[in-house]
Amino acid sequence: MAEYGWPRLRGLAPAGRRFTDADEQHTRELLDRTGLTISSLAYYENNLHPDPATRESIRTHLKHAIDTAARLGVDSVGTFVGRDPRLSVLENLREGEKVLPELVEYAGERGVKIVIENCVMEGWHPDGYPGNLAYSPELWEWMFGLGFYLNWDPSHLTWIGIDPLETIEPYLDRIVHTQAKDVELFPGKRNRYGFFGIVDKGGDPWATGWWRYRVPGLGEVDWRHVIDRFHDLGYTGTVSVEHEDPVWGGTPEKVKQGLRIAHRTLSPLVEP
Template identity: 70%
Template sequence: MRLGMLTACLPQWSLERIAGWATDNGYEALEVAVWPGTGGRDFEAAHLPVADFGPQQVDETKALFERHGLELSAFAYYENNLHPDLRRREEIRTHLKHAIDAAQALGVPHVGTFIGRDWTRSVADNLAEGQRVLPELVDYAGERGVKLIVENCVMEGWHPDGYPGNLAYSPELWEWMFSLGFYLNWDPSHLTWIGIDPVETIAPHIDRIVHAQAKDVELDPVARNRYGFFGKVDKGDNPFDMGWWRYRVPGLGQVDWPKVVDRLYEHGFTGTLSVEHEDPVWGGDDERITQGLRIAQRTLRPLIVG
C-alpha cells in the first residue's frame, strides 16, 4: 500500500510544485486532477493537459515523476456521465476519453470518474440509461489497458433536492456498476454519513477496490435532529451544505483509520490510499491546505507498512 494525495486541493499550483511538496512531506503517489480547467467547484483542477497530450508532454511528465520518486496512481476527472443535457454529457465523455488516452500513454492504470445521474429522471430510468451508454466507455478504457474507477461520493449537490446525484453510493449500486465493468475508488467518508459501516464493505468488494481515497467526515447529531438526514432545505449558495456533517482530513472525524487500513491489508489491498482534502477548517489558503495535508500524513503514515 502507498500513501498518496489527490492534487485537486491545490488548483493554482503547478504539478511540479505539488510533486516537490509531496515528496518533501512523506507522500509516495499523486492522484492527478485533469479537469479541462479550474471551474465552479473547489476541487476542479487542471494539472495535466490531457486533451492536448503529445510525446513531449509524455516525456516531461515521466521525467517529473521519476525526478521526485513518485508514482502517478490515477487521473481524476469526476464528472456526471449521465448528465441530462446531452451536449454537456458529450463534452464530459470526450474529455474522459482524452484522460484515458493520456493514461495509456503514461502507463497510468486508473482513471477516476462518477457514474452521475440525470436528476430529472428516476433512479430506475437512470440505471437503464447507464446500461445503455456506459459500457462503451468501459470498453474504450479496457482496450487501452486502463480501468475506470468510480468514487462512491453521493454528490447530493447535483440534485435539486439534495438526493444522490451519483448512482454509486451504496454496495447495492456498486454491484450494478461492477456488472458494467467499472472498478471502485473506495472512500469511507461518504459511507459513514449515509449510515453504512465502511469497514464492513471492504471484504465483500476487495476484488474491485483497486484505489482508495482517504477522507474523513465529522457528524453533528444535534444539527441532524433539526434538519433530518437529507439536510438543510435552504442551502444558500452552497448546494453541498447539508448542515449536519462536514468533510475533514483523516484523523479529525469519525472514520476509524487504524481499522480501515488494517482491514485493507487483511484482504490484500496493494493500491494507493490517496488523501482527498476537502476539509473546510484546513482550507481557504495554501498554508492551511498544506497543513491539513500534513495532518493527514501524520495520521496515516504510521499505519502503512514501509
C-alpha cells in the same frame, strides 16, 4: 506543462485539449525529478448529464483522460456515474446500461480500469438527493456488472449510515483505489435538518448542514481498523489522501498542515 484538466462545459467549449508528446515528456521528467508516481488520473463529471451535447463533451474528455493514462502507464482513471435528475434511479440505471459500457470497453482496450468514486454528489440534484448513482453497495454491484471498479471512500459511507468496514471484504477484488478522507458529523444539526441536510443552502449546493469532510484522524472513520482490515485481506491498491477539510484549507500553509495531520494518522498504520 500545458494546462490539461477539466474542460469548460458551460457553453460547450471543446472537450479539453489532447495530451501531447511534449506534455508526456515534461510529465515524465517531472516525475523522475521529484520521485513521484501517479496512482490514478481523474475526471469526475456527470456521465449521465441530461443535456446530450454536454454529456458527449464529458465522454470525449474522459476518453482523453483514458488515452493519457495509457500513455503514462497509469492503470486507472476515476470518474462518476452521475445522474439525470429528471429521471428516477431505476430509469437512470437503465440509461446507464445503454451508454456506459462503451466507456468501459474503450478503457479496457487501452489497459485502463475506470474507477467510480462512491461520492453521493448530492449537490448535483436540485433536492439534495444522490447525484452520483454509486453511493451504496447495491449500486456498486450494478456498476461492477458493467465492468467498472471502485474508488472506495469511507467518508461518504459514514454519513449515509453504512459501516465502511463491512464493505471492504465483499468487494475487495473491485477496490483498486482508496481515498483517505474523514467526515465529522453533527447529530444535533441533523435533528433540525434531517438526513438530506439543509434546504436553504444560500446559493452553495454543497452546504450540508450537519456534516463536513476532514483529513484522516479528525472525524468519525476508524482508520486503525480500516487499514488493519486492508492488511488482513491483502489489499495492494493505493491509499490516497483527499484533502477537503475546511478547517485546514484556504491557504497553502493550512493545506500543508492538514496533510501533515493525515500523514501522522496514517503513516504508523501503513509503513512497515
